[in-house]
Amino acid sequence: MQTFDQVIQSNAAWIQKVVDFDVKRDQLLPLDFTASNTELTDEILGNTDLFSDWVNEKLAKNHARYGIGGYNEHRTIYSRSAHFDTGEEARRLHLGVDIWAPAGTPVYNFYDATVQSFAYNDNLGDYGATIILTYDINGYKFNALYGHLSLASLNGLKEGKFIAAGTKIAELGAKEENGSWPPHLHFQLIKDMGGLKGDYPGVCKFSEREKYLANCPDPNLILKVNFS
Template identity: 45%
Template sequence: MKKILPLPLLPENLYWLDISEQNKELLEVELVNTQSFSDYVFDQIPKGKIGIGGWLENRAIYKRSEHFQQNNEARTIHLGLDLWTDALTPIFTPVACKVHSFKNNVSFGDYGPTIITEHLDSKLGNIFTLYGHLSQNSISKLKIGQYFDQGDQIGEVGNFPENGGWPPHLHFQLMKSMEGKFGDFPGVCSVNDLDYFSKICIDPLEFLGIKKELEN
């Protein structure tokens, strides 16, 4: 299992958080109010555990931001893995890598401070890893091409509003191609675009060595 947070991502340390459109409790949450959204999320997660989930989850929560509404077709399918934990939690590189790009994506509902790294996988070739919803401090002294060994700290979980206006968590996403993008890559797509993005985005659970539990 690859290390990415201080607490190992073992089954006993994880709580599978459902924020899909099937979770009707979210209808009672004022999602546009980030504090209310954050209170709901962390009320669900038992103390001492990391909230996890989101890979290819169809979510209604993106209606909270105009950032995800485009061309009359809303983006609702989540393309990464979310790890919900305290702000300022250190984030470590699961493999040796170098910085491809970074950017503060400042729109409400966007990533906020974002780092994208690049590494060569023996089976898959070049892989790009996106770390989203970081602190501003995570990118303040970063340089393109900067090298990180496996297990080095690359950043920290950001708090709202600097993290794009989200409850504190890490958005972790893997791509086979950057499609010409720099410091940013779609983390959510429309249902019609899922086939396209599913060929680019890699299963982060398999990459990190996490087995999806059916129940908490």
């Protein structure tokens, strides 16, 4: 049986966009949210408007249409929310790719799918409006989570609904409906949902890194973004 990577690569011609960017033409800015980013002070992280201003200034200064990055990144920014503090070890390792762009930015389905679930996860620092789609590519089934969406993106959805490739499925939400973040898309691939609906950890404990990364492949296989 083919691996996940092989399935995606062998069907690359049929995989469509997630957002409106052309990796060959659009300027994409990798954003680092690890401890090495000393610009992000507690004051900035504690105020969503200041945090949004910081992101927007970075994009403008670099003439970038989108900010992007974050897969397998050990992040300090989750200290802004108790939502990521679990017992003795806080959750800090990011399992998806974030695409930073203005509220209202369209989000598209990259391949034929059905709705696995959807929810409004309204904790500080959580996903806000969330859609999870299920895919079957040559018999290989997996899921994709789209987080930090507008609440209106959940209208008309029902579990099992078919969503054709190329369909606009959502828009990025403002801070009031996206978990109180600067507007961005959290895009995460998930092989096994483990019985969960409407939610799946997008950040894990570093001690559980290998387990979660094995279940959450690199979304850049779909996005085709590579800065190396």
